[in-house]
Amino acid sequence: MSAFSTLREANEVRQAEWDKESGISLSYRGNELAGEVGEACNVIKKLERERLGIRGSRATIEQLAEELADAVICVDLIAMHEGIDLQQAIARKFNSTSEKYGLATRMIVAEAGSR
Template identity: 65%
Template sequence: MSVQVHLSLRSANVARNIEWLDGTPPLSLSFRGNELAGEVGEACNVLKKLERARLGLKGSRDTLEHLAEELADVIICCDLIAMDVGINLDKAVADKFNATSEKVGLKTRLFL
């Protein structure tokens, strides 16, 4: 099995989406939205467990490594939604970041 290497999340998502779906119909935005909500929920659950540990409460614990994995899943799902509807997410993020900096009077800008 040869491995495909991609230099951007979008190009990797496009390639893997074709491979994953393997001829089945495209996924709906409803599916993608539920997928995103599930991943955000998983990330929030890790945050809850980390906060529980920080506060010294009884209960299960988690790790920053697991949080990183779940946050990565959230970003991947966001890009899949943007991919499906033709949004350049890199540009959208930079535009929104810069608009917020301008609105609140901060000098920091994000450039692609």
């Protein structure tokens, strides 16, 4: 079982708990994702501030890991909302970019319906 299928299964179960009326919309999810990515970017800014030695608040790699995890969870919730097999979509896009730029690295594309 892949990390994506484990995440999807957990998201499906928790989403049924969280939004019993299935009222959360795609636009809500998009705004949620923007917020989580913004939080990750803010942590990155604070890490760079530390690296550059300039004044201001600081952050940790652990905080960045949490914010990136939140963003990935949100991406899967959006894919789930729209019936997208995220694992397959990522592999196809990765391979398309490799092909476009003449790079040899490819991902295995999962069979349709598998996560």
